[in-house]
Amino acid sequence: MKEVDVKVYDTTLRDGCQAEQISFSVKDKLRIAQRLIDLGVAYVEGGFPNETTPSDQKFFAQAQDLDWGQTKLAAFGSTRRKAINAEDDTSFKYLIASGAPVVTIFGKAWDLHVTDVLCVSREENLAMIEDSVAFLKSQGREVIFDAEHFFDGYHADADYAMSTLHAAARGGADWLVPCDTNGGTMPRAIQEIMAAVVAEFNLPLGVHAHNDTGVAVANSIIAVEAGATQVQGTINGYGERTGNANLCTLIPNLELKLGRRCLPEGRLKQMTAVSVYVNEIANLPPDDRAPYVGPTAFAHKGGMHVDAVLKRPDSFEHTDPETVGNERRLLVSDYSGRSTVVHKLRSLWPDLARDDPLVAEVLQAVKQREYEGYEFEAAEASLELLAQRLRGDAPKLFELHGFRVIVEKHEHDAEPYAEATIRIDVNGQQFHTAAEGDGPVHALDLALRKALTEKYPDVARIHLTDYKVRVLDATRGTATSVRVLIEATDGERTWATVGAHQNIIEASWQALVDSIIYGLARHLGDQST
């Protein structure tokens, strides 16, 4: 492997787990580690193995079975406790037992934390740093020293902050990593302080930035320009409070904008997929607006912008979406023109002529439906079905004869009851089913699945993953029109559909039916899509 310019140190499995609502199982962590190895990061920090974290111990034990290739596994720990030898501190036994070839030790670099939080003398803190690093070096480990609160500490007492790095250097640290633990440092201060550190040490340097003031990525870039050759961060920026430097933004910036190689040749294209994968495992709502990897990162809406992008992609795109494995999206809306629609329809019918009458028909239908409250920007599956219906070759999986949804409540404090019945015809055979649900739409979803399952057992593979409701023209109270967006997956890919109506049940029904037809048609293989 050609040496990279900047080593990527991923701490998704440790600092990322400090994020609210994230809690990875050991199996989750192993899957993410494998994905990070495939991506080609230099270091994967696996956790903080000690007596109180049995799952981290388990992870390190099982991680031995992965093929680490060029990636190195790191264990995270703190400096030794006060007034004992490092080898007598049980926490170091766990670090060694983890089997990780790299150990990252954090120590206090801000005098306030030394005296008021850790409650040791300034001198003892320096000894704790030096001893801890020296002991780990004596055990043959690569040692990274994370200087916690370094930038705040530098403001408070620059000499003392520097002396903590000197202590680590004396202990034999392989890397010194100033951390902006509270995330409150501005870019100019990062620039000045990193320059001072570079001038003082002849050791490889890293940077560890938090995003509390929205500048973690910029601060990391500035540190690299000042001389850092390691960046610490997390996939999707997960981390305590507002998170860590987002590697899905930072890596592309370093590679594409600064020309610094961070990953092995050709791996950058995995960035979008890695972001989606880790997000799925974290089970958090995705950040649609994430730079480079989010679904809106290369989405164009305004008519002028769409025309310009089709003429010259670089007119409104700072980079080619394919470099990071993402794609351009032209949002089909009332404002969009013929070019957008032609572009879309050619994904279904590659030979479609620009002046095919279907184009005008679809444009007209989109305009009419958007006026009624539909929105196709985020519902590309419904747009495809609409085009197929206009062309007369939409999949006909069933015919509706009727449905009924009932919600009842019997006393002030009673729980409501929701039931749906449905009658459909599948290839001449009638199905009449009923189901109870958590709410009316859930009941309808269950009843429809019951009715379809005999003829289309694949329906079980389709899961709704998102259900969004938007009330339109909200000034008209409850008689307003309602738009429902449904996102679904079959485990391989996802698609989104839309429905709109004054009646929320009808709007939901439309989106639900499109969603299931689109998903089933793919599995039946009877569609060109």
Added chain:
Amino acid sequence: MKEVDVKVYDTTLRDGCQAEQISFSVKDKLRIAQRLIDLGVAYVEGGFPNETTPSDQKFFAQAQDLDWGQTKLAAFGSTRRKAINAEDDTSFKYLIASGAPVVTIFGKAWDLHVTDVLCVSREENLAMIEDSVAFLKSQGREVIFDAEHFFDGYHADADYAMSTLHAAARGGADWLVPCDTNGGTMPRAIQEIMAAVVAEFNLPLGVHAHNDTGVAVANSIIAVEAGATQVQGTINGYGERTGNANLCTLIPNLELKLGRRCLPEGRLKQMTAVSVYVNEIANLPPDDRAPYVGPTAFAHKGGMHVDAVLKRPDSFEHTDPETVGNERRLLVSDYSGRSTVVHKLRSLWPDLARDDPLVAEVLQAVKQREYEGYEFEAAEASLELLAQRLRGDAPKLFELHGFRVIVEKHEHDAEPYAEATIRIDVNGQQFHTAAEGDGPVHALDLALRKALTEKYPDVARIHLTDYKVRVLDATRGTATSVRVLIEATDGERTWATVGAHQNIIEASWQALVDSIIYGLARHLGDQST
């Protein structure tokens, strides 16, 4: 008003609307404009008034009725078309007719766009810029020149990019604003290029940054350090693709970290509330991890961090959450919000002691209900009713015996039918009514009004003005929990209520009942509120 150091130019109502899924009504825009005036930004860009945007024309007409105070309204437009005089270009008639005292004109600063997208000569482009600015100045407007793609243009041809700013300066522009339209420029380039612009011009400068590479806030800060005294951005960073510079991050950074006054004294505390308010109107999932204003911004999870923060808040907080109107959350034991609750309850019971047991009861109930999906931030009427119920003095206007809602659809193409029946007891008398509606909630609303009208004729004065639905925990498909917010008015004042449940009909019912009880109680005069 003491002069600010950096003027905030908000373009939420124009560039913010380029964001996927955002479409503000005229009323939404007026509400947001009022909130921005209260916040004290220097400029509010209201839209792009022209013949194809009747709703923007309407906004500018109605915006005249707001009290703008120290804030100035800006209209946005492009340079004149080629080969005509600015005064003959109809688009300028709309800009003047908007009545906005400030006009922001964007022009091309990147030669690629001039020749390949706009398709005019480089000289004609300069004339278009100069003429457009000069014409607007002759009409007595303050003119801001937004140099589109300035930084990319500077890389391609620095002299030409500079000449576009010179053209605007010759035309008499009051401000020159280099834009990073594609959002691909790195901080160091911003620093260097802004320094070159500062050296060349003796005019006030601004900056307009997009977030495609995650550095829009940092780039804006760096531009201010280089000499810019105007920052353009949007609330919550809404905007085309990945969005614009997020003012909810940028303003606190400039005020708290750089010591540059952006808002009138004391207004920074509104930042969190403004973020929430605009997000509610946009009806988008909030960004929980937003710096400064997000719910996780000061949320502490790790035990060590929680202990340290309790010892010394600055140990893991870069600033006091109250400076931006946010609060610390300790995820283990959350006792935030007590002061807010006391403050609220005193509007009902002015003499309530801070340690009255009711305060703890309400706090506990709010915490429980927020866990279940309720949200009282925007639903103060429901909060008041909740407190009254806990105290045992809530208005008892009727008792529910039951309701039933039916939605039926008989054929694929048939319109659905929605009917509600309801049984209530009003002072011992039974009412059993039925109504048909546009949808299930509308039917329920009508049936309830029918049942109440004999005993409470004032119910006719209450109108629902807004109905919003938000799906919570959107990763669980249609079985998720749903929050409904209802806003109502009696023509004199408005109030908002909330309901939450897995069943959307039940959630709507809760909000509907609170809404009508709250409104009727005011007219019965039996409440201290």
